[in-house]
Amino acid sequence: MTDPSTADVFSRTAEVFDRVGPRFFAQSGRRLVELAELRAGSQVLDVACGRGAALFPAAEKVGAQGRIIGIDLAEGMIRHTRADLLRPGLENIHLGRMEATQLAFPAHTFDFVLSSHSILFFPSALGEFRRVLRPGGKTALSIIAHGCFGWLLGIFSRHAPPDEPDEESEMERLALDTPAGLESALRQAGFAEVRVHAETDDMLYPDEETWWQMLWTLGFRSSLEAMSAETLAQFKSELFLGLQAFRQADGFHVPFQVLFALGRKTFC
Secondary structure, eight states, X not given: OOOXXXXXXXXXXXXXXXXXXXXXXXXXXXXXXXXXXXXXXXEEEEETOTTTTTHHHHHHHHXXXXXXXXXXXXXXXXXXXXXXXXXXXXXXXXXXXXXXXXXXXXXXXXXXXXXXXXXXXXXXXXXXXXXXXXXXXXXXXXXXXXXXXXXXXXXXXXXXXXXXXXXXXXXHHHHHTSHHHHHHHHHHTTOEEEEEEEEEEEEEESSHHHHHHHHTTSTTHHXXXXXXXXXXXXXXXXXXXXXXGGEETTEEEEXXXXXXXXXXXXXX
């Protein structure tokens, strides 16, 4: 089950989520939909839909005869994304608050289940994804690859040591952001024809301050809020030093490595 504090953090940052600096989540969401190969008229569930990174391109793919349901536990995400639905051509999208591990849909409801950069928060939900898929249906997932931001997490660990994790759940989480671990999790949940591959996006930030403001729009916000003013200043100084490794003439080119995974529900 998703930690309520996580939902609260993302609810509070929803207004500016993926709106500071390059639109990484929107770009990654479009790619996820492309790889899923959605068909016109399909019934699609987008789990932890956020501000619509995969939701909106999915709606375009399935067309007026299809249906997209986006769910998220963060009330702020649903509220701000619902406001975006006032744009014409999005009548096939429906939104609601729901826990990913307790999907309130009958079995065999959807042709596709998508989850963009969220499966780490509810790894046990893969069984629910499979349950609500129709035979032959497909799930498509994305996640930041393990080690991609080791430099950033190292800075966090020096200024905001994490709470002692539950060993079993932490091992499960870490495994999901590796190709072998993600494939294994999908197969254990009963998916077949599993494919996992990595892609790297070069995201350009014009200056250090834009990266700093972007961090506050993510789940990192809770760790930043917990720091004292002195610790926060030290963290920011060290962060800006770390960013210099990515400096080029036009700004900071930061690589984001993403794992994309596909799995199919068999007919038997």
